[in-house]
Amino acid sequence: MRTVVIAGGTRGIGEALASSLTGWNVIALGSADADLTSMAETRKLIARLPDRIDALVLSAGQFSSRRIVTAEGLERSFAIVVAARYLLTEGLRPALERAPNPVIVNLCGVGGIKAGRIHWDDLQLATGYSLFTATMQGARALDLLGAGFAARFPDSPIRYVLYNPLFVDSGMHRNFGRPMRSIVGAAARLFGARPAAAAVPLRGLLESPPAAALTTLRRGDPVSLTADPRDAARLYARLAELTS
Template identity: 50%
Template sequence: MRTVVITGGTSGIGAGLARQLLASGHRVVAIGSSAANGAALQAEAVRQGSADRLAFRQVDLGSIARTTELAAEIRARYDTVDALVLCAGRYHPSRGETGEGLERTFALYVLNRFLLPELLHEPLSRADRPVVLNLCGTGGIRAGKIHWDDLQLRRRYGGLRATMQGARANDLLGVAFAARHRGSGIRYVLYNPLFVDTGLAEPFRQPTRSLVKLLARLFAARVEQITPPLLGLLADPPAAPLSAFRRGVPVDLGRPEFDRETALRLHRVLAGLVPERAG
């Protein structure tokens, strides 16, 4: 039985993975910010007979303090974590800040995904073939750019601009993690599932919401279609410390988005934003 921690494990792709892993006899720690989504997953686990292997934690992962507490709880409770799946995300059409004064997309999509693998690297490194699987926008989308002088987009915010910056930052997070933890045996996998029919439309106002829903129904893959290769990567991660895929097709890590010096620069900037980082 493997222990898999899934951020955003209560809906969409994360929940799809959680259900499959529970059905296959594994232990899942699912994290989300809404109690209702967590309760729904727990009810499914009761019906499936796997409730004793599911732990739901209601945590706002946009908060550095809550993320640090969560990681401490996981480290205390589980000696070994076999896999960390990073799925938590939310599209914010307008700019807003967390209680800690950070822009919301940056806090959740960049800072949380920087922090959690670092905070859990000890229990991960005790596992046999440990893996961090980051569901993100890898694959050379040109629109994505790191705004070094305005990472939190105070001057010019746009939901897409913030998300695309997050996509580029996540490529660099993978590069920096693999470089810094080379000897740990932890494999880092960046995975872009492309268009998947999940709760994607919810944050938009009408009529955009209905349009996104329609487009998703017509053109997006269903969660059940994209989970098998992800489960394969969790069970048998690639041998390389870092790999990247766009819906199963390998992405060339020689592309400029994966520049090592830029990745280490971002790592230093993010580390400087976190007051007391454990791990």
């Protein structure tokens, strides 16, 4: 039986995916399993996970309209979206490489949306923090993590997928304060895809991983990714330093 680890598998898109995977050993993780804003807890979680994993889905996210700093000194959305995903990927790579056809699905990079940038001189956004700035920096960083993975491990059997589900009525609006919570919640109900529908193409990617080392998709459709390999290498170096 194949094993999938879904970080962020207890709610929203991750939960819908977890419940759609029949015939899999599904390890659906949420904040009760480990607080992924903490690098120490993320490392302990990695040590508890099986030593052979077929698929890793990175779907845990937390957003805030005000800047929150973790006990380890990271801006919280950077901690969960960038640092934790970097640690999970690095830490679970050997377990994935023991599987015959392993895949990582990372939700999400910007998937062709040219907004935001990496604030190299202030990754933790000590100045100029906003929900938009932090979210877009995170998305850009995930693009670089995806683009850099294949370059770092050219012989790895792991297929890497950056997947933007676009707008999904997942309950993500609970992250926001009022009035944004009501506005985003109402818009999601009207215009967002249902989580179960958003999970369908994701399940397909796990059942049959793509042949290419890196695949970038927006709601199932291929999109091109412009990511400078030097920026990817720079981000990996910064993350190695930050998480050491």
